[in-house]
Amino acid sequence: MGKTIAEKIFDAHRVDNPSGTIQVISLDRVFCHEITTPIAINDLVSRGKDRVHNPENIKAVIDHVTPAKDSKTAEQGKILRDWAKRNNIRDFFDIGKNGVCHAIFPEKGFVRPGFTVIMGDSHTCTHGAFCAFAAGVGTTDLEVGILKGVCAFEYPKTMKVNLTGDLVPGVYPKDVILTVIKTVGVNGATNMVMEFTGPVVDGMSMEGRMTLSNMAVEAGATSGICKADMTTVDYLWPFIKSDFASKEEALAAYAQWNADSDAVYEKEITIDCASLRPVSTFGYKPDQVKNISDFENTKIDQVYIGSCTNGRIEDLRQAAAVLKGKSLHPDVRGIVSPATPEIFSQALKEGLIEIFMDAGFCVTNPTCGACLGMSNGVLAAGEVCASTTNRNFNGRMGKGGMVHLMSPASAAASGIAGVITAAQ
Amino acid sequence: MNTVITELSGKGIPIRGNEIDTDRIIPARFMKCVTFAGLGAYAFYDERYNDNGTPKNHVFDRSEYEGHSILAVNKNFGCGSSREHAPQALKDYGIKAIIGESFAEIFAGNCTALGIPAVQLSEQDIHEVQAAIEQNPSLELRIDLSEKMLQAGDTAYPIHLPDAFRNSFLDGTWDSTALLLSGKKEIERVYASLPYLAFNTASV
CATH class of the missing domain: 3.40.1060.10 (Aconitase, Domain 2)
Structure with a gap:
């Protein structure tokens, strides 16, 4: 009987089969960011086990809140930074070199076909694009991965x-x-x-x-x-x-x-x-999706282009192609966050950043930014955002805000029109 | 070394609604912590408090549910972000088990790693149990993992949870951190057998 990709990867990485269908697999990559990892680090330290299984397999980045916005987020960054240094984790990306984890790690060539990857982040599934098994886990599983290089999963x-x-x-x-x-x-x-x-x-x-x-x-x-x-x-x-x-x-x-x-x-x-025609979400669930042509005069207050979903160079090209020579609607704020420094730099070379700025966008440094309402670009209650991110949950981008998920081209077109619109 | 969990008793707290995501269980702005201690104060924060901090009379703050430890929820509870802060906040609040129609995968895994059984009931049964709790908040609930059933007052309901999770409670291996501190040799053997070890450890 033949196997799926996930079955092949599991069969090659199986370490143990302790309980029913649960399998312990060895990990090729453990990715870390500053929100979920510091708690694991502090727990390891308190257990007297401040060490890592293999520093070459661990890659770490500060991406969710960067630059730090207050003392607490500065402390999260510091814990990750100090830990990376102590444990000889060479691939640690700090401010100036940092970007959204699921954009910068692929860009550095860290994920290969057949790899197993975990991270304390649900969008770790992104790396599956490279024919890898990549999954988001909680802090406890992450801690085990850091210390032992293994993780337990149900056989897929x-x-x-x-x-x-x-x-x-x-x-x-x-x-x-x-x-x-x-x-x-x-x-x-x-x-x-x-x-x-x-x-x-x-x-x-x-x-x-x-x-x-x-x-x-x-x-x-x-x-x-x-x-x-x-x-x-x-x-x-x-x-x-x-x-x-x-x-x-x-x-x-x-x-x-x-x-x-x-x-x-x-x-x-x-x-x-x-x-298929261009679509957008409505409501607070990502499966509430309809054609943009079926939206009637849905006014927006903000456009957000960025995130691990759509902050890559192709996304910026698609949005800039729509925005070229045009301006944001006077009632709309625009924010674009190139996902990595390399993408930012490439967008500069191609003249995309100029197009965004001429259209009236604020260009931020690479960061997860507005997507999860944890740092910049937060919505006020009652405001609406056309966003290239991945979640439209109630309160995700700020309490009382409404997020419509769509492609970069559609988000750009909506920014120009002031209402949800597909690019022509 | 770990605690075996075969049954759990307590009183219920019903939270109705499908697809209650982890952003609702704990909004991202409360994730600036560097330990999980004390997160219970922020569980369901935006649903518990108005902008000025006055309580909205959420079930978590109502006197009739005070000290209750079994959360009764509906479909796809805990979807969205993988943040373990969500089950940690519930645990810190005092939740010891969750019963519901279904759970998001990462959330259910996180709960198991914390020793919180997340067990499934049929749609009809969970509605019935939620209504029974609402009618009589002091209703005694007992989750029996070995018999795979929930006793709610005089009524018994069949429950389901993946065998692997159930076994890990019954044999006390749910604490994966402790469990996986052993077995180093086997891990190294598998590493050595991987066909692409050369790029696995290559610097890039």
């Missing part, structure tokens, strides 16, 4: 998500994943891994695939996985070229992780993406 069941057809212009990976969540429901993939497959995924860049995988958790999934192909190899090539004689050889090595043709799936769905 997989939902296959076939994405067929050609996307029409104006429809982006964000529209695809929002439609998937609408179709599956917010708990439709709970206790399952989503494997995204089909010509739509094949045609997507790694940036697009990361947008897809990023929001798998909004359907309840443990991880969102894409197969490894030449797009994966091309993206990783600067980091792997000394490991392989050619890209073909790299692809052959990575393709071993791809699903077998006779793999058994728990569930399969197919979405014809040719019929």
Whole structure:
């Protein structure tokens, strides 16, 4: 019997099978940020176990609140910084070099096909775009991962998500994943891994695939996985070229992780993406999704472009293409947060930052920013934001605020119009 | 070394509504802490207090539910952010077990790691139990993990939780931090067998 991607990865990483279907797997990467890790660090210190399993496998970043906004967030940063130094964690990204974890870690080539990754962050599923098993965990599991390099999971069941057809212009990976969540429901993939497959995924860049995988958790999934192909190899090539004689050889090595043709799936769905039009969420649940053409005069107060979902260079290009030569509606504030310094720098070179500034946007440093209402860009009660982020929960971006999730192009178009609108 | 949990008794607190996410259980602005101690004060904060800090008469602050330890919820409870702050806040408030129609995966895993059973009842049963608690807040509840049932007053309901979680309570291995402090040799053996160890440890 054939195996899914997640089954292959689990079978290669199994350390122990202590209890029923629970499996302990070894971890190739433990990613850390300053919100959930300091509590684990303090607990390890108090247990007299201030050490790490393998400092090369641990990558850490300050991203949620940076620069620190008060004494408490400064302390969180300090705990992570001091710990990284004490434990020889070389890949620690502090202010000036830091960016949103799920954008900067892939950009540095830290995730490879077949890897297992955990982080104390639910959007860790993003890294599944590299044909990896990547899952968000709590602080206790993170602590075990730091100390022992292992984590316990249920042996994965997989939902296959076939994405067929050609996307029409104006429809982006964000529209695809929002439609998937609408179709599956917010708990439709709970206790399952989503494997995204089909010509739509094949045609997507790694940036697009990361947008897809990023929001798998909004359907309840443990991880969102894409197969490894030449797009994966091309993206990783600067980091792997000394490991392989050619890209073909790299692809052959990575393709071993791809699903077998006779793999058994728990569930399969197919979405014809040719019929998709730009969409946005309404309400407080990510599966409340409808075509933007069905919104009637929904006024917005803020546009937010950024986050681990849509703060990458392609996203900024798509938004800037809509904004070029235009200005934000006078009643709308615009905030754009390039997700990493490299993306910021590239956007500067391409003239995108100028386009955003000319349109009236505030350009912030790379940070998780407004997405979770923890640092900048918070909404006042009653305000509405057209946002490229991943959660529209009640109060997410500030108490009493309403968030509409959409693609960068749609968010830009909405900013110009002052009401929720798709790009022409 | 760990505590075996076979049954838990207490009185209930009903919180109705599907898809209650972890941002609602504990808003992100309360995540500036560096230990989990004292988070209970902020559990459901925005639903418990008005802007000026006056209480809204949320179930967590109502005298008839004071000291109760079993939370009764509906569908997909704990969805969204992986923040362990959510179950930690509930634990600090005094919650020892959660009964509900279904739970988000990361949340249920976090609860298990803290020794809080998150057990499922059918949609109809949980509605019935919530109504019974509302009618009689001092109703005694008893969750029996070995018999897989919930006793609510005179009525027994079947409960479900994944075998792996159930076993970890019954054999006392739910504290993964303690559990995984052993077994180092086996971990190293698997590491050595991985086909791509070269890039696994390569610096990039």
